[in-house]
Amino acid sequence: MRLLLVPGTSPDRWARVWRERLPDDPLHVVHAGAGDAVDAVLRGDVDAAVLRLPPAGVDAPPPGLPTTLPSTSDGWAVVPLWTEQTVAVVRKDHVLTVVVEVDVSDLAGETLLVPGDDVLGWQPPGVDLLEVPDVPTAVDLVANDAGVLLVPHSLARLHDRKGTAVRVVPDAPGSPVVLVWRTDREHPHAQELVGIVRGRTAGSSRGSGAQAPAPAPRREPRTPRPAPRRTPPRKRR
The missing domain is CATH 3.40.190.10 (Periplasmic binding protein-like II)
Structure with missing residues (x-):
């Protein structure tokens, strides 16, 4: 899988966890400016990208972001990750x-x-x-x-x-960071990547590489104990 990261995002922990869970499918990380990330996904250069969106309340994208932003209404998967201070x-x-x-x-x-x-x-x-x-x-x-x-x-x-x-600056708007990809070209391990970047454990991840939880041990039915035999009372003569 090919993953693009914009400046300020670090792949070290994600790459380590990916190697542990999916050793047969390497994660190839590339870097690009925040303004180039969307076009890289559209061209098919990468399968997914971690990029920034404009802060809440900002109407037009700032000059460092693409003019057209990913939207679920336009065939994108957009997974919120965090908002940076x-x-x-x-x-x-x-x-x-x-x-x-x-x-x-x-x-x-x-x-x-x-x-x-x-x-x-x-x-x-x-x-x-x-x-x-x-x-x-x-x-x-x-x-x-x-x-x-x-x-x-x-x-x-x-x-x-x-x-x-x-x-x-606590009362300044933060920078939203999201994971995106095109839904018509979704990589088989896209959901596994979501789990990794969100910090989910392997057992709780929805990806195809996640390990299913072990079934609870089956309890065998208990054999009922036979009722004690009651001796009928002897008749008095």
């Missing part, structure tokens, strides 16, 4: 680093760096926008005190730089 990437000595979590209102007045491969498509009110080519460039600019960047947490870890810090 949004974080603010700031310079290490930025005033926002004095708190553990940043409120959206705390970002007012900041310069927000908007990368050309942005996957959020959301800006807090009261910020000044500065467009930059991509996320790696934005992180470099953050380290040079040029502004603040909002990204899913895994992208902040992926592009970690010396001199930057990360703070969770």
